[in-house]
Amino acid sequence: MGTGPRPPRRDRAAAALPGHRPGPAVRAVRGRGPVLSEGRGAVRTVEGATLKLAGDAQDLLFREARSATEFTDDPVTDEQVAAIYDLVKYGPTSLNQQPLRMVLVRSPAARARLLPFLDARNRTRTEAAPLPIILAADVNFHEKLPVVFPHAAGLRDALHGDPRRRAEGARYNALLQIGYLIVGVRAAGLGAGPMIGYDPAGLDREFFPDGGLRSLLVMNIGVPRPKRHERLPRLSYDEVVTVL
Structure with a gap:
């Protein structure tokens, strides 16, 4: 058995999920609720909770998906x-x-x-x-x-x-x-x-x-063609969510 440092427990749990790829952990700040870190493909965790959807599916639906303006010639049936x-x-x-x-x-x-x-x-x-x-x-x-x-x-x-x-x-x-x-x-x-x-x-x-x-x-x-520019920024959790 190795004796090197082990990742935080919530990161180890996330790594066991299908489709997980290493990414920054999610931390909670007292009085401010969970703070979601950026990191493409990561399965987000908040105090031990995880998103059930596999990381690859999250990417397909949200992180890597873009509004499409140009398409290939492939038909849609x-x-x-x-x-x-x-x-x-x-x-x-x-x-x-x-x-x-x-x-x-x-x-x-x-x-x-x-x-x-x-x-x-x-x-x-x-x-x-x-x-x-x-x-x-x-x-x-x-x-x-x-x-x-x-x-x-x-x-x-x-x-x-x-x-x-x-x-x-x-x-x-x-x-x-x-x-x-x-x-x-x-x-x-x-x-x-x-x-x-x-x-x-x-x-x-x-x-x-x-x-x-x-x-x-x-x-x-x-079928979308690759985008020619980078994704525009999104507002962070703290900019959008108020905890009362």
Whole structure:
């Protein structure tokens, strides 16, 4: 047996996890809560607790994933999109509302209809992207509540007479679902490039003339090309979290 110095106990526990690669330890500061150190690929530990997700998966979903603006020519299949949705549909929402609607812009004719509503830079990106998707909120999501939230009798009828509340709920919960969708795209080994630089009123008139769907953003997905610049900084734990 060696007699050299041993790493702190919490670091030894983290090293036993699948996918762990050595990285700076996490320390706790009295009165300030846990302080997360930077270090790519490290499984974070806080006072003996660990993230259950393997380090490689953490990297795939967050640390090494980037917003994608350029893609390879590899296609994105309907089967891939279906697999992504079948995973991310389990993300939590208020009252289990599921207002997100996805329009896959596959045909050249549909792409030609979409491009004029995008800002110039986003238009160039979308022309070359394997698959643009229009992400919209269904303001009539309440019609599905008897199926997805069956134990709340009367909720559909209550929301039917409150269009303002429906519109707010649709937007809020669809944006939550978009966040899950971006992570799901990364889980499939693809990149996501969400864009808000477009004419929403014009796009909605073109694609959703009955007013039931309201676009939130356009997102390109595909196999991403390597980024040409380093990742921008993120705020630290101490800059974001307040402990009362």
